[in-house]
Amino acid sequence: MKPTIKDVAKIASVSISTVSRVMNAPDTVVENKKKRVLDAIEELKYKPNALARGLIYKKTHTLGVVIPDIRNPYYADIIRGMEDASKKSGYSLIICNTDTDGNRLFSYLNTFYEKQIDGLLYTSNPIFPDYYKELKRLRMPVVLVATHSMEYELPSVKINDEQAAYDATQFLIDSGHRNIGMISFDLGDSIAGQTRYQGFVRALRENNLELKRDNIFFVSEYFHDPYDAAESLFRQSSGLTAVFAVSDVLAMGVLSYLNEKGVAVPNEVSVVGFDNIRLSAFTVPKLTTVAQPMYQIGYRAVEKLHALINGEADPVLREIVPHEIVVRASTGRL
């Protein structure tokens, strides 16, 4: 049987309202009582029923969104999806930009807590242990968006990044390319770095193609200059007939660089991007890319969070949405 708030109160030798206060307004509870309650919660693996939470806590019909970098056009459509789903369910959406900075994230989580949001949409970045601890401490219902966690039992919506990168690479191989370059995110990024790199490597391996270290250029942060990344890749490698860039913005840098150098796309070099941001349909030439269903990711995330807040069961904890290779004019057969 699932433990209840009563069980927690009993084990901690406090009243039910004290348990509630520990979850709701922990600063109002003296340290030793708080510790007993948190220990009891831990011991019983108690998870407050979200419906009960709703009865205890005043709902504000506001959801908080944390995004790591508002300059990334990738978030525009995700937020649109979130907005539309929020409107449907009667929520307002307030958005904060963390700049991928842990301190700012903590500060914003606390702002959200003070503003009494009903739940949190956490996008793109990995969940580190201290982040998880803080989310748990604030007792904030959370859905991970375009990220997920294998360590923690947190609901999430994203594509299969490894498979998506594999498919992009396989598409180039099927078009006759054998010497393929990659512009990759840093491997320290477990969400979009490691995964897409692994997909690329797997496609080469399954096709018995050699993995040349010089064919891969790693950008250390999302806003690495895309033109410079392209230049670095072509300086360190030789004879590339195709490039797979892990974001459309990076792919635009490749198109710009190749145009500058008088290299014809796709006649001499094919280029594939990732995301399918709106502007990728207006590049010269139009960009072939791995489309993420950004709008759908945002929409589903709010639906999941809404269900969580209302204590409804969600059948899939780590939800994977489909990606798709959108073929435009920047790729050709070799």
Place this chain on the structure above:
Amino acid sequence: MKPTIKDVAKIASVSISTVSRVMNAPDTVVENKKKRVLDAIEELKYKPNALARGLIYKKTHTLGVVIPDIRNPYYADIIRGMEDASKKSGYSLIICNTDTDGNRLFSYLNTFYEKQIDGLLYTSNPIFPDYYKELKRLRMPVVLVATHSMEYELPSVKINDEQAAYDATQFLIDSGHRNIGMISFDLGDSIAGQTRYQGFVRALRENNLELKRDNIFFVSEYFHDPYDAAESLFRQSSGLTAVFAVSDVLAMGVLSYLNEKGVAVPNEVSVVGFDNIRLSAFTVPKLTTVAQPMYQIGYRAVEKLHALINGEADPVLREIVPHEIVVRASTGRL
């Protein structure tokens, strides 16, 4: 002498704390008292000293940002500037997206009011009388960002849009172009529509060039398909050697369309954009554009709001920041 809260209380025959409550939590004051207070405020032209406000109201060190369309990459750098200035002054920034929808704006203003933000950054859209009335009712310090109001005494930061469009057009004329097309926002948009159109028209007039109605295509909303806008312009006009598009995204549509039709840029047609969003440096060819100092606009807006919240004098109510023509590869001499 400036009227004080005492004067308002005296004229309205209520206590000072009632006046304060009318400004702070108007719903807690009975209607006839509230009316007397508001009438007295009106009669005396009383403006609560923001410092006094700070003493009366609990500060939350949170600023609210209202943006009309998060898909527009133009806001990315504005928000970056706001973020940095906010960090410096110890504010958190919460952002809402209104979709240029008046009802959503009202809903978000009330969300912000409930969340007790210290001040509001209102971007891009005109201030309509009912918006102004609501802002006044909520007694929310506000700075207009990339928009302004001639009707109301509200502080603002923006460029001179008319002059910026004039300069872009004059730049094309100086390069030998005589038959120049324009993709314009709707003239109902008094901020970026009317103004830029007027600047374009003035440049033609001062150079004794004919204004051909068919040379201008109006997009009705920001997210009009840029490729389609370009196609429409070239279908209705003839012999254009240059196009001035009022956003970089629209200019990207022109580049994409011309490339598709095999028209060389800039050899056959020159293209000028507006904004200088980050991606305009990676278009093919790189885009000549009217640069707005977006980061600075965001930064200055927060500084102005901070001064307002703290009751400091701000010497310039309607602040104009400089624009600049950034010449890249999409334009040439005829």
